[in-house]
Amino acid sequence: MTSTDLLAQAIRSLEDPKNPTFCCRYYICLLSHVEQEISITWENPIIRVAPYARDNLRLKLSTVADSTSLLDVLSAFIATNRSREDMATLTHRMERCECDRTDRLIDGMHAWDWNLTAYCRDPEGFRTRTCTFEGLIGIVAELFYNALQLHDCRRIRWPRTRRQCLVGSDESAATMLCRWLDIYPILPLLRAIAAAASSFGKPVLVPFLLSAHLPKNLVTILKRGVDSLPADFAGGFDPFGVVYPITLVFITMKELSNIDDGVSSAYFYREYCPLLLDTLSRVAEIDAKMAWALDFNWEQGINLGGIVHAKLVLPFDETKYHRRILDWSKRHRTSILIVQTPYQLARNIMLTLAELPLQCMSAECVTAYPPSICSGCKRVAYCNAECQTRDWNGPLPHKKVCKHIRALGDAAGFPVYADHYTDCGFIMPQLDVDEFQVAVQDGVPLSTVSAFNKNMIEDDRIRKVVNDMLVIRACWIEDVRALTAY
Structure with a gap:
């Protein structure tokens, strides 16, 4: 089997993004061979060592990675507008393998041993299940994220244009990223949302901020990250260790605030304000114990709590909110009035x-x-x-x-x-x-x-x-x- 044959088969199978030909295991096997080159020293965020095959698959990584057509069809797959019923139907169908295993090329893509979860930068408890539809969405979202990173770093590899990463209308693609996150609240999708917000700006920020589900999932993932820390956690700064989910949520929140529409993005979290401020108060307590002197993302996340508190004019209850949140709230309420004559x-x-x-x-x-x-x-x-x-x-x-x-x-x-x-x-x-x-x-x-x-x-x-x-x-x-x- 050659990489050229495999790519041609895979691209043809995804020409209709609403009706992919093969099961999720087939596509995960293919994407596990894509070479992920990024500008900093992370290991391959999908799978460090590809699962070994019982068949001798000769896949040339450079050919897979250079295929812009593959990126196009994968981007269309994740960004195509689907109802929740369509998404549930697609999940059920792709998790039940009905591929033609008599075809040697197709059979070769199934002859792999699977671990329960893929090796990635995410800590325990946040890794996607490998051979499920969740795993496929996670690996496509990771590819989307890394493609944007590659383009922004001006690498010679794909994508040649940033637009290849967001097929279709900006509004539809942003809406679908939020919808997938609501079904699969996984970190690869959150990385993709943060990268899209940073790269495309207002065209995707507006639908992100209009999402009924994105604020809920941001707060939920933040709470999961805090809950996953040991009770006595006070370790040194480990940016991609157990604190990474918390940091990633704060990075995403920062990207979502970069829109000048005259209305504070604090109102974005209004419905989930009690849980958000309670969780941020816990983050502030943890931050005070940490060995690092100051982490910019955590500081901004805690300050967001003060902005939300100020904008929604909540009571100054020191038994309910952390002192840093209340201090920033007081400062913010004062500063918004000083600028007006x-x-x-x-x-x-x-x-x-x-x-x-x-x-x-x-x-x-x-x-x-x-x-x-x-x-x-x-x-x-x-x-x-x-x-x-x-x-x-x-x-x-x-x-x-x-x-x-x-x-x-x-x-x-x-x-x-x-x-x-x-x-x-x-x-x-x-x-x-x-x-x-x-x-x-x-x-x-x-x-x-x-x-x-x-x-x-x-x-x-x-x-x-x-x-x-x-x-x-x-x-x-x-x-x-x-x-x-x-």
Whole structure:
């Protein structure tokens, strides 16, 4: 058997990515011979020593590795859009070998001894099962990752272009990587996702951040990594040892945060926030015991916990969250406000106040469409007199800001609360920061604006969105002006 014959047969068998000809063992045998050359001194991440055959298979590694057609069909195989039902059917079919073993070429690809798991860089408990469909997805994902590494390192081997690694639309390929990870939460797929995010940027980052399953699996794998550490673990830094799954999750999280859309990626983890922060608190405790002085990826991962805590405005509970998470949360909450001038912050607060859901302003009440409007500022409402009294004298007393809201709202033309109920709705003033300042500075002193900011920003409902919506609002105003001018 020659490598040329084998490649031709394998490529033909994958021409229809939804209907591969052979079982998963056939393709795993083929891919175990692909020479994995990467720029750093990792051993072959798939199989160190290929399983030995009872047949004399003469496979020339360089020919296999140089075949761009093989990479094309494998990329299409993993990136082709499939429903979960299609994926389950494919798994069942490819794990049941129905190959024609009378063909010597095909039979030769089955005549191998198998270990339970493939030798790879991943620690015990994270290695894929070799002769299963999980093993095939893992080895294809590893090939995808290494192909991107080869291209980015400017090696002369395949792929010749980065695009060969992501066949089809970026959105579909990114969605399928997340979907495969949800079925098989294995590290090769996580490496592939991190590499795709780094190499392709926004075209794949957007579908990654829209995934309903990726945040769950990131948090789950992170917890598995922490749970797998010995209780008394305090060893030296071993980047590809037992701490590697934790580090890989942090690297992936960092890549997913590299998108400038005006909204913090902290909201990506909102649904899984309790488990994430609990796990990151454990990571911070482990990190404090470690022999290394500082690991950048771990530091960024722990800091992410502080950003999530700050963005979601969670309580400063030292019994629940690690001190490093709380310290970073305090620093982050302060820094997001420093960059805004008093007039800029006041404008954003007024916009946020106008866009809050139609509900009672009392922090202890969530009644929708309250009937009573504050007669002072005319821009907040309550469901009854009891709620209004509670908010007027509460921990964040409305009486401190009522006149300020009225003065700023009237000067800048912000709608009163009653306008929410009109059939035609209300029109938000299209003022940038300079125009807002010009509109209010004659009637509202700077000291009043600063006092208004200080009191209003303490309200969790305001602080949650005032900074994140800044870029979106600026872009929206520019779009409206462009359309008006046109």
